[in-house]
Amino acid sequence: MVRDMELLEHHTRTAQAVLQRMRGRAMLCDEVGLGKTIEAGLILCELMMRGLVRRVLVLTPPSLIEQWQGEMRRKFSIELTTHDDPAFRESLRRSGAAAWGMHERLIASFHTAKRSPHREAILDQAWDVVIIDEAHHMRNSRTQLWKFASQLSKRFTLLLTATPVQNNLEELFNLVTLLEPGLLSTSKSFQRRFVDRRDKLTPRNVDELHELLAEVMVRNRRSTVGLEFTRRYARTEQLAPREDERRLYEYVTELVRRQLNQPERGLSRMALLSLQAQMGSSAEAAAPTLRKLAGHEELSAEVRAQLHGLADEAGRVNGNVKADRLLELLDELDDKLVVFTQFRGTQEMLQERLMGAGIEAAVFHGGLGRLEKERQIALFERQTRVLLTTDSGSEGRNLQFCNAICNFDLPWNPMRIEQRIGRLSRIGQARDVHVINLVAAGTVEAAILHLLEAKLAMFEMVIGEIDMVLGNLDEETDFADVVADLWGASSGLDDFAHRMEQLGDRLVAAKRAYAEQQAIDDRIFADRFRPEP
Amino acid sequence: MVIPMTDTTSHHPIEHFIRQYLPEAGGVWECVEPQVYDLLLPETLQEDQDVARVVFDPEALPEHPGSQFMTLGTPLVDRLLEDARRRGRYAGGYVHGLNLHPYGLEQRIRRSLDLPPKVSLAFTPPQPVHVTIAVFWFEATFISDQKEQAVFHAAVDLHQLRHVRHLERLLEEATLSDQPVQQLDSSEGASLTTGYRMAREQVTATVAAAANLRRRELAERTERQLQRMAHYYRDLLAEADARLIRANQKQQDPVKEFNRRRNIERERDIRLAEARKKAALRVQLRLSNLLTVHQPKLRTTAHLARPASSEPIELHLTWDPLLEVLEPLDCPRCAHPVFALRLPGRDAGWCCPTCAVLTQ
Numbered sequence: 027m028v029r030d031m032e033l034l035e036h037h038t039r040t041a042q043a044v045l046q047r048m049r050g051r052a053m054l055c056d057e058v059g060l061g062k063t064i065e066a067g068l069i070l071c072e073l074m075m076r077g078l079v080r081r082v083l084v085l086t087p088p089s090l091i092e093q094w095q096g097e098m099r100r101k102f103s104i105e106l107t108t109h110d111d112p113a114f115r116e117s118l119r120r121s122g123a124a125a126w127g128m129h130e131r132l133i134a135s136f137h138t139a140k141r142s143p144h145r146e147a148i149l150d151q152a153w154d155v156v157i158i159d160e161a162h163h164m165r166n167s168r169t170q171l172w173k174f175a176s177q178l179s180k181r182f183t184l185l186l187t188a189t190p191v192q193n194n195l196e197e198l199f200n201l202v203t204l205l206e207p208g209l210l211s212t213s214k215s216f217q218r219r220f221v222d223r224r225d226k227l228t229p230r231n232v233d234e235l236h237e238l239l240a241e242v243m244v245r246n247r248r249s250t251v252g253l254e255f256t257r258r259y260a261r262t263e264q265l266a267p268r269e270d271e272r273r274l275y276e277y278v279t280e281l282v283r284r285q286l287n288q289p290e291r292g293l294s295r296m297a298l299l300s301l302q303a304q305m306g307s308s309a310e311a312a313a314p315t316l317r318k319l320a321g322h323e324e325l326s327a328e329v330r331a332q333l334h335g336l337a338d339e340a341g342r343v344n345g346n347v348k349a350d351r352l353l354e355l356l357d358e359l360d361d362k363l364v365v366f367t368q369f370r371g372t373q374e375m376l377q378e379r380l381m382g383a384g385i386e387a388a389v390f391h392g393g394l395g396r397l398e399k400e401r402q403i404a405l406f407e408r409q410t411r412v413l414l415t416t417d418s419g420s421e422g423r424n425l426q427f428c429n430a431i432c433n434f435d436l437p438w439n440p441m442r443i444e445q446r447i448g449r450l451s452r453i454g455q456a457r458d459v460h461v462i463n464l465v466a467a468g469t470v471e472a473a474i475l476h477l478l479e480a481k482l483a484m485f486e487m488v489i490g491e492i493d494m495v496l497g498n499l500d501e502e503t504d505f506a507d508v509v510a511d512l513w514g515a516s517s518g519l520d521d522f523a524h525r526m527e528q529l530g531d532r533l534v535a536a537k538r539a540y541a542e543q544q545a546i547d548d549r550i551f552a553d554r555f556r557p558e559p
Numbered sequence: 560m561v562i563p564m565t566d567t568t569s570h571h572p573i574e575h576f577i578r579q580y581l582p583e584a585g586g587v588w589e590c591v592e593p594q595v596y597d598l599l600l601p602e603t604l605q606e607d608q609d610v611a612r613v614v615f616d617p618e619a620l621p622e623h624p625g626s627q628f629m630t631l632g633t634p635l636v637d638r639l640l641e642d643a644r645r646r647g648r649y650a651g652g653y654v655h656g657l658n659l660h661p662y663g664l665e666q667r668i669r670r671s672l673d674l675p676p677k678v679s680l681a682f683t684p685p686q687p688v689h690v691t692i693a694v695f696w697f698e699a700t701f702i703s704d705q706k707e708q709a710v711f712h713a714a715v716d717l718h719q720l721r722h723v724r725h726l727e728r729l730l731e732e733a734t735l736s737d738q739p740v741q742q743l744d745s746s747e748g749a750s751l752t753t754g755y756r757m758a759r760e761q762v763t764a765t766v767a768a769a770a771n772l773r774r775r776e777l778a779e780r781t782e783r784q785l786q787r788m789a790h791y792y793r794d795l796l797a798e799a800d801a802r803l804i805r806a807n808q809k810q811q812d813p814v815k816e817f818n819r820r821r822n823i824e825r826e827r828d829i830r831l832a833e834a835r836k837k838a839a840l841r842v843q844l845r846l847s848n849l850l851t852v853h854q855p856k857l858r859t860t861a862h863l864a865r866p867a868s869s870e871p872i873e874l875h876l877t878w879d880p881l882l883e884v885l886e887p888l889d890c891p892r893c894a895h896p897v898f899a900l901r902l903p904g905r906d907a908g909w910c911c912p913t914c915a916v917l918t919q
Contacts, residue, residue, distance in 0.1 A: 029571060049704045075631055078704040099617060103630040179829055207792030207830055396618045397592055
């Protein structure tokens, strides 16, 4: 009963093991990119179809809520309600925290769930199943989050994490205790029996420990499930913008930064950041926004006049250095290419430029009807060399017949970039995947790209790993917001680049920490926890 | 150039079911566009509207406001599934294509029987009749912390009131039809209710064995889990007590430690109750389907006579043309099915060899 996905053998084996042998209480510790969410969805779906589960609570970091909602809806037809949904807000308004008892399938961020008054309301409920994604956030039993999770009343529990151990084996004890208190005895007894006194990360009585863990733990590894992705090759082309493009970018950037730093600015932070991102894409994307903002009556006459002037200038920009390069690239490449942009304005401009050059392109965006979307994908598969697509709506579409993508502009959130690459670099892709990033020099996007590529080597990472690295940053806000804050606080591009360098150092440390975690987990768990066929 | 849509021949399982089932049930479907249908439901399934627009792709919902999304758990799908189950609950069929004029039937019957020496056997011409065999399918549901379902079946020959074991051959599609190929008399037999009781008795024994096995496993596992938990919480409470004593010794406010202890107790009670609740096993057994199969069999009456005896003994014999065997006779004394017949006394009728020994 699943859709838009390829169910692999290890997914079904895991679901069977969890449902039959582990009786619905398990820690899913697959390596990154093997589909822990799919496994959890399968288990949930099966429990629901068997009539064993009605009330569902999913807890995740805030950045994953939307992704979980989307995946459960698209792949399993399971609708999860967040505390931000209008229906839930209405219940909240009418009945207060009792709203948590009025909706059957809920998803909440860790931060919301552990906060009063939600915390008490959630603890007051009897949940049939609780799913905790990125459960490594609960490795420490002294945190509020662990205590909250341990007090939840639940029949079935799934903990999802690729890295159950980071600093010491007690973290493993804490996670297992959430699932089944007493399985690893008490903390002291666990330390005595299973932890080397000289090194908190080295287990003793390994066979006995593994035997106990096997009652609740599944860990699939790429090497054991025989799932290897093809290689990815990324190249970034940093292009010097044309004079009119550069001038417009600088003016808009200056205005946006000035506005951001004004306490009573009259424009929302989101609108300003969106304008800045549009400028990083093309003048065509920014022009309508500039015009719209110029009509904002809360702004001073001076700012409105400036915005008017900038909108006119954006309309006068004639040409786009990245579009020129894209046309050259299409001459050089003899294969199909997916061109991603975030904005419709840019997409329309590119469509016009390609048409002018006699290149037919399929065009895909969220505003198309369902069937038109299918038609455009079919057109790309069978007839055109180019697919011009925005980020929205392409999830679940099969694009593996193509192996090259071009990021015409760059989302500030690396997860979005990863999602783009993931459309092609996935199960079923037989060829190496080529990623071409086009970026204008001296822009925010150029700085982000430098950080992601030069510091993190993000484009070579396995899908899902970037999330793990960003998770190690210990930031409560999205990476895009972190970048936006740095950018807003910087005095100019040089200052921004300097601040980004510092962020880059933290990212490198986070990546190193992630690699260490992986090594530790591999050493402790080896291949012992794959579900038996 | 018209670009065809992506392949739509591989339907979602529910979509496939609707396309197959609805026309069978008297309804009609019309595909409006891929994964979007108008359904004309059969009268028995109509509620407030007779035509329903349904979609199998959630992305199609915004384009078809007022349509229903078809997935498991939605009212219309549940109704259709329930209807399909209801329709499939009872069916009847006739076995055809059997040889009702077997060569050398008398000799084959004689060879099948083990008779005392010096007796003669005379046959009346065989008569083909329809014998009813009831096949019962039971659905057993084992519910604990997981739910397992299993289907068990039992077939009963209502004429002989015996269990039938050769179901595969009996239900072979090529020899089953819903109408009789030739009109035959029906043999007398027990009622369906009697057959049901017999079938249920047989299945209950199997289900009980399966349930006991599961119950034992579950009890062992829960006991282990409860012991571990009890140990874990005992240690936590001991730790909390030690902290309380230390707090008292240091003349610190003990409220925090009291609360801590109370929280541990609360959590222990919840976890132990959860574990105990999960340990209970419930089993539900219900008849899910019934099929009555009318199979032609040959009935003949044989007269068994001893040289010195005045009255021949009448034997009612049944030849099964499906298996091409003679069906055993029920011993008039012990009711065991037998092929060996003995004549213990002069006018005492026949019985099986065991009963004959007991008589002597």
